[in-house]
Amino acid sequence: xxxxxxTVTEKIFAGKCGREVTAGEVVMAEIDAAMIHDITGPLAIxxxxxxxxxxxxxxxxxxLLLDHQIPAxxxxxxxxxxxMRRFAEEQQIQNYDLREGICHQVVMxxxxxLPGQIVVGADSHTCMxxxxxxxxxxxxxxxxxxxxxxxxxxxxxxxxxxxAVSGSFAERVGAKDLILAIAKDLGADGATYKSxxxxxxxxxxxxxxxxxTCCNMAIEMGAKAGIIPPDEIxxxxxxxxxxxxxxxxxxxxxxxxxxxxxxxxVTDLSPQVAVPHNVDLARDVEDxxxxxxxxxxxxxxxxxxxxxxxxxxxxxxxxxxxxxxxxIVIPASREEYLKSLRxxxxxxxxxxxxxxxxxxxxxxxxxxFGLLAPGEVSLSTSNRNFRGRxxxxxxxxxxCSPATAAASAIFGEITDPREV
Amino acid sequence: MRVWKFGDNIDTxxxxxxxxxxxxxxxxxxxxxxxxxxxxxxxxxxEGDIVVGGSNFGCGSSREHAPLxxxxxxxxxxxxxxxxxxxxxxxxxxxxxxxxxxxxxxxxDGSEISVRIRExxxxxxxxxxxxxxxxxxxxxxIDAGGxxxxxxDRKEVPLCTKSQ
Numbered sequence: 001x002x003x004x005x006x007t008v009t010e011k012i013f014a015g016k017c018g019r020e021v022t023a024g025e026v027v028m029a030e031i032d033a034a035m036i037h038d039i040t041g042p043l044a045i046x047x048x049x050x051x052x053x054x055x056x057x058x059x060x061x062x063x064l065l066l067d068h069q070i071p072a073x074x075x076x077x078x079x080x081x082x083x084m085r086r087f088a089e090e091q092q093i094q095n096y097d098l099r100e101g102i103c104h105q106v107v108m109x110x111x112x113x114l115p116g117q118i119v120v121g122a123d124s125h126t127c128m129x130x131x132x133x134x135x136x137x138x139x140x141x142x143x144x145x146x147x148x149x150x151x152x153x154x155x156x157x158x159x160x161x162x163x164a165v166s167g168s169f170a171e172r173v174g175a176k177d178l179i180l181a182i183a184k185d186l187g188a189d190g191a192t193y194k195s196x197x198x199x200x201x202x203x204x205x206x207x208x209x210x211x212x213t214c215c216n217m218a219i220e221m222g223a224k225a226g227i228i229p230p231d232e233i234x235x236x237x238x239x240x241x242x243x244x245x246x247x248x249x250x251x252x253x254x255x256x257x258x259x260x261x262x263x264x265x266v267t268d269l270s271p272q273v274a275v276p277h278n279v280d281l282a283r284d285v286e287d288x289x290x291x292x293x294x295x296x297x298x299x300x301x302x303x304x305x306x307x308x309x310x311x312x313x314x315x316x317x318x319x320x321x322x323x324x325x326x327x328i329v330i331p332a333s334r335e336e337y338l339k340s341l342r343x344x345x346x347x348x349x350x351x352x353x354x355x356x357x358x359x360x361x362x363x364x365x366x367x368x369f370g371l372l373a374p375g376e377v378s379l380s381t382s383n384r385n386f387r388g389r390x391x392x393x394x395x396x397x398x399x400c401s402p403a404t405a406a407a408s409a410i411f412g413e414i415t416d417p418r419e420v
Numbered sequence: 421m422r423v424w425k426f427g428d429n430i431d432t433x434x435x436x437x438x439x440x441x442x443x444x445x446x447x448x449x450x451x452x453x454x455x456x457x458x459x460x461x462x463x464x465x466x467e468g469d470i471v472v473g474g475s476n477f478g479c480g481s482s483r484e485h486a487p488l489x490x491x492x493x494x495x496x497x498x499x500x501x502x503x504x505x506x507x508x509x510x511x512x513x514x515x516x517x518x519x520x521x522x523x524x525x526x527x528x529d530g531s532e533i534s535v536r537i538r539e540x541x542x543x544x545x546x547x548x549x550x551x552x553x554x555x556x557x558x559x560x561x562i563d564a565g566g567x568x569x570x571x572x573d574r575k576e577v578p579l580c581t582k583s584q
Contacts, residue, residue, distance in 0.1 A: 366438030
């Protein structure tokens with residue numbers, strides 16, 4: 001069969017259907033893996049039972065864990081955890097429970113979403129797995145209940161937006177600054193229903209951590225998926241993690257049809273800060289430097305990896321964090337925690353005055369802990385600054401990179417990381 | 421029915437804040453809908469009221485608690501210029517009907533409108549505002565009575581490998 005003129009997204013669906021597929025078609029496609037966590041999982045399980053679900057489509061294809069409210073922060077949260085554990089036991093699903101970390105990081109680390117696969121998660125940031133060349137998208141709990149029963153879901157095959165990135169980042173500028181700049185350019189709904197395909201030398205030179213940051217935030221432009229065609233960096237990442245890993249070749253054809261093509265050059269890109277209360281309100285750090293902050297959060301599925309903590313530790317150096325800010329550092333997973341611990345970053349953060357918490361969603365969840373009072377300001381490496389996202393609707397959240405977060409935490413106000 | 425008008429980019433954190441996500445009962449969720457951003461909604465919304473938004477309604481988190489909270493408040497229709505993708509599917513799955521109406525921006529808060537589903541328009545004073553039809557595959561789900569009913573009634577689904 002000849003798939004000429006297709007995007008990677010169309011090719012993944014074509015592979016599933018065994019025939020050519022073009023954007024706009026609606027297909028009932030088989031799912032390779034499905035992820036549920038403690039917030040959206042319980043409702044998905046209830047819906048599965050309501051649909052007369054008996055056995056899940058394939059226990060080995062279900063990823064089940066707890067990451068939003070751990071350790072349980074309330075009795076209802078603890079009850080949800082019990083419900084999830086019972087389901088895992090009943091269905092013979094491997095349960096990562098609260099041991100491994102944030103769902104998206106764990107899915108990548110365990111090699112549960114591989115190039116060319118279709119993966120769904122009951123969480124909007126599921127699009128992160130596109131960093132590994134999977135077509136991955138977030139769905140609601142009822143759709144997930146359906147997936148648990150049938151192992152398939154209706155998809156409208158999305159059109160793609162080609163985002164070509166060139167140039168080398170300046171010191172202390174990186175993937176988060178790039179994706180905030182792209183969000184500013186495309187807007188909060190600029191990629192709605194579309195697949196954002198990231199290409200170009202800057203992406204090819206980017207390590208997996210940065211690629212995950214970019215694909216993670218595709219949803220902040222409304223995208224159905226973010227995807228980076230797999231290359232040697234992708235294959236090396238998975239070959240270490242997956243037995244009998246198969247290196248597949250997958251890229252868009254030169255004559256593939258895109259809904260939109262965008263070029264970005266990062267050479268002169270400043271560190272970006274998204275100001276309240278929308279993700280697409282990115283500013284150059286110079287324009288918001290000096291803004292008072294009460295809390296700094298370094299972590300989340302967007303920026304809680306070893307490389308992110310390394311960048312923050314480098315900026316911190318031998319200094320201390322300002323006594324006027326609460327600094328919360330949360331590695332994205334147990335693996336990232338251990339690497340950071342062994343590299344000495346955790347010790348350095350604690351010495352500098354930070355609270356280091358065990359891997360979980362933390363303040364980004366807006367309910368478990370680290371909430372803001374009215375009038376307070378948070379600077380966060382997470383993905384959303386919506387009004388009320390981290391507590392009071394009268395609080396403000398600014399988004400930035402780990403480098404900017406660390407520099408700002410030293411001085412107690414938003415600070416250009418290139419100047420510290 | 422009374423219109424509750426909202427602006428652009430209404431996110432699911434605004435519809436239902438993260439700290440209430442251990443709740444699954446629609447009525448209880450409804451008591452916290454738009455908490456902190458529009459408190460009078462949960463107090464005054466009545467059965468049959470209609471939520472009208474601008475563009476990108478329901479962006480952000482995939483939490484189905486958001487459409488459930490609106491459903492629990494007695495809302496049956498959400499009219500907006502555009503919807504975020506996950507919210508759109510979730511709304512249909514929980515029995516709310518999201519209607520894409522390019523002229524939604526003209527509808528004023530507190531006004532009375534009626535939705536003529538079969539006729540395909542919204543009656544707003546003297547005006548008739550048209551809305552886009554729901555895609556066929558989703559209409560099939562609505563016709564089945566929702567995704568739960570659609571899924572309950574069958575043992576297997578028509579995979580793209582086997583059909584077309």
